Amino acid sequence: MINLLTGVLSTALLAGGVLALGALGEVLAERVGVFNLGLEGLFALGGITAIIAVARGASPAVGLLAAVLVGAAFGAVFAGAVVGLRANQTLCGLALTIAGSGLASAVGRPYSGQPARAVFEGVAIPGLSDLPVLGRAVFSQNPLIYVIWIALPLFLHWLLYRTRHGMNLRAVGENPAAADAAGVRVGLLRFGYVVAGAGLAGAAGGTLTLAFVPSWSDGITGGRGWIAVALVIFAGFRPLNAVLGAFLFGLITALGFVGQARNWPVPPAFLSMLPYLGTIACMIIPALFARRTRRRLLAPAALGIPYFRDER
Amino acid sequence: MRLQRVAAIGPWTVVATRVLSVAAALLVGGSVFAFAGYDVPTLAASVVQSSLGSLFGLEDLGLLFSPLILTGLAAAVALRIGLWNIGGEGQFYAGAIAATLAGLNMHGPASLMLPLLALAGFAGGAAWVLVPALARAFLLIDEIITTLLLNFVAVLLVNYLCTGPLRDPAQAVTSASARIPYEISPLLDDLHWGLGVSVALVAIMAGLSAFTRWGFETRLAGANRHAAHYAGIPVRRRLMQVLLLSGGLAGVAGMLEVVGTVHRLQGGISNNYGYLGVMVAVLAGGVPWAVLPAALLMAVILNAGTVLQAYGVSNYEVLALTGLVLLFTAVGERLAYYRPARRPVRAA
Numbered sequence: 001m002i003n004l005l006t007g008v009l010s011t012a013l014l015a016g017g018v019l020a021l022g023a024l025g026e027v028l029a030e031r032v033g034v035f036n037l038g039l040e041g042l043f044a045l046g047g048i049t050a051i052i053a054v055a056r057g058a059s060p061a062v063g064l065l066a067a068v069l070v071g072a073a074f075g076a077v078f079a080g081a082v083v084g085l086r087a088n089q090t091l092c093g094l095a096l097t098i099a100g101s102g103l104a105s106a107v108g109r110p111y112s113g114q115p116a117r118a119v120f121e122g123v124a125i126p127g128l129s130d131l132p133v134l135g136r137a138v139f140s141q142n143p144l145i146y147v148i149w150i151a152l153p154l155f156l157h158w159l160l161y162r163t164r165h166g167m168n169l170r171a172v173g174e175n176p177a178a179a180d181a182a183g184v185r186v187g188l189l190r191f192g193y194v195v196a197g198a199g200l201a202g203a204a205g206g207t208l209t210l211a212f213v214p215s216w217s218d219g220i221t222g223g224r225g226w227i228a229v230a231l232v233i234f235a236g237f238r239p240l241n242a243v244l245g246a247f248l249f250g251l252i253t254a255l256g257f258v259g260q261a262r263n264w265p266v267p268p269a270f271l272s273m274l275p276y277l278g279t280i281a282c283m284i285i286p287a288l289f290a291r292r293t294r295r296r297l298l299a300p301a302a303l304g305i306p307y308f309r310d311e312r
Numbered sequence: 313m314r315l316q317r318v319a320a321i322g323p324w325t326v327v328a329t330r331v332l333s334v335a336a337a338l339l340v341g342g343s344v345f346a347f348a349g350y351d352v353p354t355l356a357a358s359v360v361q362s363s364l365g366s367l368f369g370l371e372d373l374g375l376l377f378s379p380l381i382l383t384g385l386a387a388a389v390a391l392r393i394g395l396w397n398i399g400g401e402g403q404f405y406a407g408a409i410a411a412t413l414a415g416l417n418m419h420g421p422a423s424l425m426l427p428l429l430a431l432a433g434f435a436g437g438a439a440w441v442l443v444p445a446l447a448r449a450f451l452l453i454d455e456i457i458t459t460l461l462l463n464f465v466a467v468l469l470v471n472y473l474c475t476g477p478l479r480d481p482a483q484a485v486t487s488a489s490a491r492i493p494y495e496i497s498p499l500l501d502d503l504h505w506g507l508g509v510s511v512a513l514v515a516i517m518a519g520l521s522a523f524t525r526w527g528f529e530t531r532l533a534g535a536n537r538h539a540a541h542y543a544g545i546p547v548r549r550r551l552m553q554v555l556l557l558s559g560g561l562a563g564v565a566g567m568l569e570v571v572g573t574v575h576r577l578q579g580g581i582s583n584n585y586g587y588l589g590v591m592v593a594v595l596a597g598g599v600p601w602a603v604l605p606a607a608l609l610m611a612v613i614l615n616a617g618t619v620l621q622a623y624g625v626s627n628y629e630v631l632a633l634t635g636l637v638l639l640f641t642a643v644g645e646r647l648a649y650y651r652p653a654r655r656p657v658r659a660a
Contacts, residue, residue, distance in 0.1 A: 087645065105631070225462075284443075
């Protein structure tokens with residue numbers, strides 16, 4: 001029982017951590033009004049970048065940094081198309097997903113199926129790591145999880161809701177014309193936060209291949225990018241809710257793994273379906289009970305709509 | 313030079329933009345290939361030669377063309393009412409599963425069974441999109457994510473069926489179902505009448521869309537949902553009908569593939585047709601008849617992936633190239649609305 005709890009919790013933190021990073025990145029993009037459906041592709045690109053970096057002798061931290069930079073670079077192409085040229089966000093997002101997944105698999109062929117050369121190692125925190133369950137599941141993990149689960153969400157919450165800059169960037173997502181009139185640089189903020197969000201999505205991919213799995217194979221992202229996009233809606237576009245949701249999905253994923261490892265009398269295929277079906281359930285069930293209320297109102301009003309100054 | 317944005321563009325501008333966008337994407341993609349050390353002119357020549365230069369190649373192309381027409385039509389139908397059905401892949405598999413189950417368990421003359429299997433495929437595809445459709449129509453839940461996530465579920469389900477309950481014990485190595493005892497009569501050697509069915513369905517959908525009240529109502533609901541509602545059109549019912557029809561068409565594609573081409577249910581038969589169908593629909597701008605040229609283009613690109621394997625190019629490079637085509641199409645769609653300003657615009 002203790003082992004089961006420890007296993008579920010530690011897997012949930014890693015699997016959910018990947019989703020949390022992606023969801024936080026998507027929160028940033030959507031808060032400035034850009035719907036980035038390219039997360040799945042960015043996950044793949046970040047994942048393969050990190051694998052290649054460590055295969056060439058880089059440390060895992062440098063590998064993760066490379067994943068962030070590649071994610072941001074592709075995010076800049078996406079942002080150039082949807083913010084600069086105001087192209088259709090749905091189309092460009094799908095294009096990024098398809099091109100990113102294809103490119104990652106093409107570049108990653110020589111690395112397919114091999115374990116990562118270097119991975120994030122766990123660090124036992126003196127004292128705390130001796131606690132039952134939590135000691136091994138939380139306080140002996142790699143230090144990245146504290147950044148993902150505590151530092152980053154708190155920082156983003158502070159940025160979005162406690163600073164002037166955060167108010168401006170939310171205004172850009174709610175009413176870009178008003179923000180523009182108030183002197184906020186709409187295009188610049190949109191571009192910047194889409195790129196920053198894409199960087200976080202790249203980091204999610206790097207975390208997937210250097211801490212969670214840790215190896216590269218085709219289709220390793222397995223829809224996690226899409227689940228992260230769905231999580232943002234589920235979380236009402238708020239960073240703290242997004243990480244809570246990510247933890248829930250981490251638990252669902254972990255449950256599937258544990259079930260397979262312990263030979264539960266359910267075919268593994270059905271256990272693997274849990275995260276996808278769970279995501280759909282989490283989109284539908286709240287809406288069933290709260291029709292046309294709070295949750296829908298929380299979506300940034302200008303989400304998905306390109307801003308033309310001459311249409312004000 | 314100053315640019316000005318115009319409110320509307322003509323149909324030929326749209327066509328010209330599409331062609332230019334695709335050409336630009338292929339040019340950029342080709343440059344990347346050249347940069348990576350491939351001999352691009354040779355590759356291009358071999359693609360054209362092997363897909364268009366022989367009857368055998370044309371037949372291969374036709375086998376890719378037919379499912380792309382239907383998955384493209386499926387996505388295009390949804391696009392007309394402003395919905396994104398990204399779940400063509402899952403609906404394709406659901407249709408294939410339903411047709412396989414019916415084909416393996418029901419017996420009768422082929423003339424009766426084939427329409428029945430097509431119906432089963434349609435029902436399977438429609439059933440697969442039922443929950444996203446209900447969620448979209450009644451709870452306003454974004455259909456992009458729900459339809460897409462079900463693709464992963466469908467892939468897992470097919471793999472489970474082919475390695476478990478439906479596995480053919482006679483086949484030792486591959487995991488696939490038993491052979492379905494019905495065949496679609498051939499057009500050429502391997503190319504079957506599924507292509508004819510696909511083209512006929514395009515014609516039917518084009519007719520429905522252009523000449524019927526139903527088609528008008530769906531187009532109006534796609535253009536402006538509130539205006540349509542105000543005009544007394546049952547928007548919610550149209551949304552449901554369109555999504556179920558869309559899923560059903562993708563399901564028929566799955567049925568034709570499994571009954572006509574592969575003859576067994578097995579993993580990977582969808583060959584990304586569902587995702588590529590979305591691209592076909594986008595290239596076609598949601599217009600049913602335009603699905604035909606768009607699907608042909610995608611078939612050539614997909615076929616290139618097979619041809620180029622001899623040169624060390626994998627399907628993934630081709631997939632990345634299709635992503636590039638989509639990106640350029642999206643950008644071109646917007647740029648088409650800009651013209652050089654006729655009169656000098658006074659600086660503010």
